[in-house]
Amino acid sequence: MTAVHAAVRAQGVVKRFGATVALDGVHLSVQPGESHALVGRNGAGKSTLVGVLTGLHKPDAGTVTFDGEPAPAFGDVPAWRSKVACVYQRSMVVPDLTVAENLFLNRFEDGDGGRWIRWPRLRERARDLLAEYGVEVDPAARAKDLSVEQRQFVEIARALSFGARLIILDEPTAQLDAAGITRLFTKLRGLQEQGVGFLFISHHLQEVYELCRTVTVYRDARHILTAPVAGLPKEDLVEAMTGEAAAGPTSWHAVAGSARAREGAATGDGPLLAVEGLALEGEFDPIDLAVRPGEVVGLAGATASGNTALGETLAGLRKPTAGRIAVRGRDVRPGSVPHALDAGIGYVPEDRHRQGLVPNRSVAENATLTVTDQLGPYGTVLPSRIREFAQSMIRSLDIKTHGPGQPVSGLSGGNQQKVVIARALAREPAALVAIRPTAGVDVKSKDSLLGVVRQVADEGRAAVIVSDELDDLRVCDRVLALFHGRVIATFDSGWTDRELVAAMEGIEGAQE
Known part of the structure; x- marks a missing residue:
């Protein structure tokens, strides 16, 4: 046998x-x-x-x-x-090539006995291969015109x-x-x-x-x-x-948040950031959200949960298909980063290297990118004002650097991220939106960065943290767990890892 x-x-x-x-x-x-x-x-x-x-x-x-x-x-x-x-x-397929070309990339001549590509024969071989595994795709179609699942089937074949x-x-x-x-x-x-x-x-x-x-x-x-x-x-x-055992029945609403957030709720302060019926087709369903002064709200979710798309929509990087965003009661023009900045939304992007920093520029230049209109008269930018402004941000955020003129590329990952946060805070926003703010930094830097976000709220502003990292979310007064574009659970502070992970992973029973 x-x-x-x-x-x-x-x-x-x-x-x-x-x-x-x-x-x-x-x-x-x-x-x-x-x-x-x-x-x-x-x-x-x-x-x-x-x-x-x-x-x-x-x-x-x-x-x-x-x-x-x-x-x-x-x-x-x-x-x-x-x-x-x-x-x-x-997807790893080449979008501008046909299905047949993707299937036999770098081996076009296999079985044809020559160096020249015989296109009818190539498409025939592709058709046979797809049929063998039951994949119904036109071999002559461009990969970029396929659906996501069709591209996956082509890769599997x-x-x-x-x-x-x-x-x-x-x-x-x-x-x-x-x-x-x-x-x-x-x-x-x-x-x-x-x-x-x-x-x-x-x-x-x-x-x-x-x-x-x-x-x-x-x-x-x-x-x-x-x-x-x-x-x-x-x-x-x-x-x-x-590593956590269940501790009795799941409680989706645990202990209260920070003193500042409780005070805002008790006095009836209106939300600094308000979202009503906000939706983005293919990413997240209509969502309502209100973030009060002194409150840090987490948007938790794994890949394709919609939390990142929601954070980017709040910051103006994506244009919603429905709903409204307001800061201090003022509507924010949808899909407009400049209008979101002017309305009072600060933004910390997920990828500091691609979206957050200009690596060959100094710490001072990076920290002041959003406030160049405030650094000199009549539209000019005075170097002395840049250095002065940057120095104050370096002190307030404890950025470890040789000085404002040091290239930002020479800083550690944690200090680079502080520069990104400094830029987001430069305009003194009413609400800070941070997407995975501690990605790629060490434990000590994580604590420091999250402390900065907490401080923003404790000063009476609002903050939103978008992340799937549990440590990022522990600083939040309230966490909304998203799954496939829907908010399926809401937690006040005091949640357990088991509870939040279950909600983020879409376990049945994790309901608001």
């Missing part, structure tokens, strides 16, 4: 990046025809393991086998392609054409609507019947229960649990992810 080997088996895998242990002796096994979920909070080690399983990272210890055979040599790309492929949430029998799906439903998710899952089940194994990585635990047979949980770079999905209560899965 022929032994059946795992499609992939990882044992005792260790991976370090400098002093950081990204994987600490983890293991994983996916069987042929199995859909196996890998879940865990940010920093659990999921992405690093994907890198190891696809040949992008060389493990420092441990073994990886495919169908019982050792993994290919590090750097042997064709050999890795014949074993495994990863379909990421951001391309991977299988190399001989891979293991497909890693990294947040595959992030950009799909409910109907698209249903069609994707139907297709995946059909491929499982052909013996294809899937490693399914998702923040949406409800989908894990719908699709997968087995689930593995990583936490803090370690293996915590592997169990059949069918017999695993959802609360036990969340406990494995967070």
Whole structure:
């Protein structure tokens, strides 16, 4: 009797990046025809393991086998392609090429016996390949004209054409609507019947229960649990992810927030930031939100929850399809960053390198980008005013720098982020909107940055933190959890990790 080997088996895998242990002796096994979920909070080690399983990272210890055979040599790309492929949430197809060209990119001449591309033959081969896996897509169509799910099917078909029998799906439903998710899952089940194994990585635990047979949980770079999905209560899965046991019945509204926020509510102060029926088609459903003086409100959600799109809409980067935004009772022109600034909304973007900083400019220049109209008479900008203004921001935010003239690129990540916050606060906004404000900084810097946001509220202003990082959200007086574009739970301060994670992951029962 022929032994059946795992499609992939990882044992005792260790991976370090400098002093950081990204994987600490983890293991994983996916069987042929199995859909196996890998879940865990940010920093659990999921992405690093994907890198190891696809040949992008060389493990420092441990073994990886495919169908019982050792993994290919590090750097042997064709050999890795014949074993495994990863379909990421951001499509890797070339948008301006046709489906046929994407399927056979860099191997157009395979089987044609020559160096010239025979286009009719290429399209015929593409049609046969798509039909083999039941993918109904026109080989002559441009990839950019396909739907998200069609692009995913093309990527899966391309991977299988190399001989891979293991497909890693990294947040595959992030950009799909409910109907698209249903069609994707139907297709995946059909491929499982052909013996294809899937490693399914998702923040949406409800989908894990719908699709997968087995689930593995990583936490803090370690293996915590592997169990059949069918017999695993959802609360036990969340406990494995967070390390927190359920403490009696879930309470969605816990203790009150800061003294300033309580005082504002008691005196009947109107909201500084008010949102009514705000919606963005394809991103989030109509949402109402009121943030009072002294209050920090969190918008929590995983990938494709709509929280980032909501934060960007508040800041004017996206134009809503419905609803209104008001600051101090004054309507903000939708989809206008300058009008949002003038109305009193400060903004800290998610990616400080691409959206927040001009790297070759000084700390002073970066910190004063939004107030150049205040730094000299008659539209001029006086260098002395820039230095003076920047120096005051350096002192108030405790930015570690050699001085206002130092290039911002020479600062640490935490201090760079403080410069971004300084720029957002330069116009003394009524409301600060910060998207993942502590991304990519160390623990000490996180505490300092969140302290700045808390201080903004304690001075009588309003703040909104958009994040999926639990530490970012602990500073909030109130947290709204979004899932697939809807607010499904609201927490006052005092929530537990288990409660908030369950809501962010779309666990049934997490209702307002």
